[in-house]
Amino acid sequence: MNALFSRFSLPLLTKELTEQSSRGRTFILRTVYALALYGVGLGSFVNQSGGWDNLSFNILGTGGRLFSAVVQYQLAAIYLLLPMITAGTITSEKERDTLGILLITKLGPWTIVLEKFLSRVVPMLLYILMALPLLAVAYSLGGVENGQVLQAGVILVLCVLQVGSLAVLCSVWFRTTPQAVICTYLLLGLMHFLAMIFERAVQGFPPQFATENERVLVQSVIALVSPSRFLMTREPLDPSNLAATAGLAVLPVFFYLFAARLALWPRAFLQARSWGLTILKFLDRFFHVINQNAVTRGVVLIRDHVPLPTSRPLAWRELNKRSLGTTRYLIRFLLITEAPLIALLLLPLAMGDVYTRGTYAAGEWAMSAVWMLAVFMLLVQSSALITGERARQTLDVLLSTPMMTRDLVMQKMAGVHYLIKILYVPMATAAVFWVFWLSAGQHRLHPGDQIWHVVRMVVQPLIYLPLVAWGGFYCGLKCKSQTQAMLLGTVIIGILVGLPQILLPMFHSPMQNMNQFGNGFVYNQGLMRTVAEQPIIMCVIQLLFPCSSYLETLMRPRVEQSFRVDPSFSQVRTLIEIVHWLLYFMILMRLRDYAPRALARSTQRAEAPLEEMALEPA
Amino acid sequence: MFPRLRRKLALAEEAPPKLAVQVDKLWIRYGKFQAVRGISLAIPPGEVFGFIGPNGAGKSSTIRVLATLQSKFDGYVAVNGLDVKARPDLVREQIGYVPDFFGVYEDLTAREYLHFFAAAYRLPYHKRASVVDDVLQLTDLTHKIDSSVDALSRGMKQRLSLARVLLHDPAVLLLDEPASGLDPRARIEMRELLKALKEMGKTIVISSHILHELAQLCTQIGIIEAGQIVAQGSVAEIYKHLGLMRIVHVQLANDPPGLLEHLQSLPGVTHVEETADRWSIRFEEGELEIEDLHAAFVSQGGRVRMFQPEVMDMETAFMKLTEGTTQ
Structure with missing residues (x-):
């Protein structure tokens, strides 16, 4: 037995x-x-x-x-x-x-x-x-x-x-x-x-x-x-x-x-x-093959040359030695992202489906895909910055050098900042199509709203992408491994994006004909009723959560005239959105300030300004 | 002329020499756990201080405080007279820290790695190449300058770590288990390198488990257990304090009569063991000098083929001083 x-x-x-x-x-x-x-x-x-x-x-x-x-x-x-x-x-x-x-x-x-x-x-x-x-x-x-x-x-x-x-x-x-x-x-x-x-x-x-x-x-x-x-x-x-x-x-x-x-x-x-490096090396071979043609004849625009570090060693490593930090790989990433993105956006136009639901859906998919890709890549990159140093057991070595903690953190983020700049390109591509669709066709917005949408398209990436990057960095500081950091980051983003989805139905008006949950059209009609009938709740949600304005953007062109938002509320909403951005911008600044302190290293009370540490090469 | 400067110079002459490392009543707590409990150390410049203790005794925590990596601690800790809490940035200029792991970037070459840290230590750009060459020469890695760090052996990686901390010519080296995991050859090379650094006048704080190597290298030893120093001083002082026995192995070409009785009658000799090919004499060093023991053999007509004092038995000292308690 x-x-x-x-x-x-x-x-x-x-x-x-x-x-x-x-x-x-x-x-x-x-x-x-x-x-x-x-x-x-x-x-x-x-x-x-x-x-x-x-x-x-x-x-x-x-x-x-x-x-x-x-x-x-x-x-x-x-x-x-x-x-x-x-x-x-x-x-x-x-x-x-x-x-x-x-x-x-x-x-x-x-x-x-x-x-x-x-x-x-x-x-x-x-x-x-x-x-x-x-x-x-x-x-x-x-x-x-x-x-x-x-x-x-x-x-x-x-x-x-x-x-x-x-x-x-x-x-x-x-x-x-x-x-x-x-x-x-x-x-x-x-x-x-x-x-x-x-x-x-x-x-x-x-x-x-x-x-x-x-x-x-x-x-x-x-x-x-x-x-x-x-x-x-x-x-x-x-x-x-x-x-x-x-x-x-x-x-x-x-x-x-x-x-x-x-x-x-x-x-x-x-x-x-490195999995990423393997993919990028595959891309190397791919681009090398397609470059050998009668037109380009193998011309190389950016040659590999890694100079020795001068005054910012960590930034040097992030930009020259990390696979997704180098210019060559980032441009390749851009090419492989832009090509399918533009194809997706142009597909409905090529099929003669201009200004209709097909174009709209393509724009919606493209925007969502670009945002998800951007958030995912930033989370992976930024969460690995400190956890990678820990895994390699180099963090203590770095911290015992005379580099100021703030300088150290800013240099570590150099590669991620570079990545953000690259990510703006596909984001701008999708945004251009989106704005084009919103400004024309049968579902076009009012001129005032069109301008506001352009502003929104510009401001959102400027705030949210650095916020994701710094959030990921902070998760990396607090977690032992990159997996934990990514998990934490994903959960936080999931809560911020998903909570309004959970909260909003709680304030819906009764929908007599809604038999099936998940019917987007009816669901969005319900949301618009909520906007119209319970503006304060919507204001609070819009103020606190980053996705609420995006949600509203999505549903707005679809709704019927009877559920249109009161113009005065539209102005209030605009004001709230500005306050929301300011709030998130403050969080971003706070994270930037707090990250060096979270490294838990003996730090002098008043750190020397960064300029003092800049050393020029001979 | 310049009365203030003169006064300062006079004061500097009168003042006692600054300690390279000063630790006064250091307490380190991780929540309720007390890793270090009020230890004090005073290490003059040029000393090689060996830090010995069982795992979890608080050695690495103490070294981390000295390396400015530990922000929360109580007590006064200073390196070259600079308070670690008040001026960590200046302390970092004075120290070179080698952790108990390699701490190397494996995607860099040895040259890039050293230039990376030369920039991190803010060495002037025009001096970097020559400094890198110098430290590589000192650590015998010149031939590996363009090798990937990933391709280096463990011993080479450890020497590269030492080369890294020598870039900015620090006064104090903090080495946490530098020989752990190295093969015998790499350990011997590391020991020779540390001897060279000792001759260069560096103050070295080293923790290690390889006790007899520490005994050979260190001018001072501190034995720590459960966060407290249980013994501190030179190796000889510790032996004397503990009353440890010295053992000498002797091989003779002949067998003079009465030698055994004569040896046993010498003051301090506690035991003489006669084996197949040698004699092992155990005695208290304070009462009998090794030279006198040798003279006793010769005076009795012994033809000495081998006379080998056993290396000071640090393991015995360690076992005697510590009880194997960890926190």
Whole structure:
């Protein structure tokens, strides 16, 4: 019996779960998750019921929306959180050089992979269970079928298993946690995109199926890569079809875990390698090949020449030795970003879809993509500045030199500042198209608003991008590893961007015809009602959160005339936006001032001005 | 003429020489944990001070304070008379700090690495090339000047770290476990390098676990345990304080009669052990000089083939002084 117990004692799983439960951030994450979940539930409930003062029997039979909101929230949490907490499960062992020790024990590769997988999946399933009381409320309100509940439960579990196993595979495959996290997100995005394309290609939009069997077949194929797309379907599958589809959707989980088990030994002792540098070297070869043509004849505009450092050694290293700091690589990055961006923006125009929804959608996608890319790159770069020095064990060495702390920090940020300047280019490209669309066509804005939009396009990157950079730097100061810093930065940005999305529905007007949560048009109409009816709440949200004005920009051209904002409120909103920018600018300045102090080094009370330290080369 | 200047010069002549390192009642706390509990040190210029202690005793914390890396501490700490708390910027000009890890940028060449720190130490640009050449020569790395730091061996990386701290010619070197993880050859090279630096008049504060090497190199030793100094002084003073025995191994070409009895009757000799090829004589150094012991052999007709005093047993001193307690 003892032998049996010892065989199934799951030591790695026990250790992982114990370790997680003793971490402070686990408690913080759980609390934030629960607060947000119940915030969404409450907001949805209040909105559905028509406000606190209007609770009545009319709400009976309207649980579908609450149910849908909670399930979608959990789905988003699975896709956002699970890769982050799972992709580091094996890479952290590699980073600590403890994977080899594990492999020479009697645990075996299968046990290691499975226990590591379970150690992340079990807490995520507990997060899912957290919503049970809300789902019970939704079910009691009525309007939710048993089949929907069953299907939602199966889909959520399938998503957890698929995302978790894919993240474990990435964790086995890559050397560092950031690489594994990024790759998991990219693969998930790619699979979701492919599923969407397949879905549209096979079933059309809106979905049309000849038979139920055809529908099950198509959805089973989709479930192989993206089970979450089931939630888009209005009619739940019957239990037998659901079981068959779920059985098929489990196959990728086995495949990922099997691949992880096979790759565990061969990928256990990888040498540390800069992933970014590998990509950039590939780009080197690519640009070298396309440069060998009859027109350019291999001419090189920027030659590699790294002079020795003169007066700003850290800035020199950031600009000459870091791959994304060098001019050559930044220009290449710009080229590979600009080309698809312009193609995306010009596509609707080429198709004769000028001034219509297609152009608008392209502009919207382009703006969102550029912003996400910019924020992501800045977060990666800036969070690595101090954590990289720590990992290389050079931070103490630097701090014991006579460089002033402020100078040290400013020099470290030189590369990131350079990157920001480069990022302004694709941002300006997208903004030009955006403004062009807003100033012409059937959805054009009033001339006054057009000017204000231009101002907004200029000011937002000037404030938010440095803020993200300094925020990332500050996260790097406070966290031990880059992964933690990136996680912290992402959570903060997620809260700032996502909280208005959670808060706004709480103040919506009752929408009688809103049966489906997530219908953008109706949702935005609701927002505009809120703007019109509850200006103070909107003012506060707009003042505190960076995305609210952007949200409003998005929804404004779509709304009907009856929901237009009062012109006087528009002026107040403009004023508030200026105050918001000033507030964020002050935060930015505060971060710049505080970052040197956070290095916790003995600092003289009055530091010498920077000019004194500048040394000119002979 | 210039009465104020004269007065200053007179005062400077009368004043006692400045200590290279002065630590007075240093307390370092990390929350409730007390890493260092009121230690005091006084290291004159030109001394090589060995800091010995078990892991977690507070050696690295103390050295970090001296290196101006620790902002929160109580007590007075000064380097070359400069208060670490009040003038950290000036202290940094006076010190060279080598941590217990390499602290090198592996994407740079040795030349770039040293020029990088030459700029960080604010060396005038026109002097940098010659200074870099000098320190590379001193550390015997000239042939590696254009090699990537990544390609250097551990020993070379450590010597490169030493070259780095010599760039600005600091008066005080703070070396935290500089020989840890090095192979015997690299350790010997490191020791020779430190001897050369000692001859150049540098004050060196060094912590190490390789105790017999410290005994050979250091002019003063401080043994720290659980955040407190348990013994401090020269190696001989510590041995004397502890009453440690000295051991001499002797090989003779002949076997004179009565030699064993004569040796046992010498003052201070506590034990004479006769093995197959040698004699091991254990005695108290304060009562019998090594030279007198040698003379005793010769006077009894012994033809000495080998006379080898055992290196001072620092490990014994360490074990005797410390109880193995960590905090």
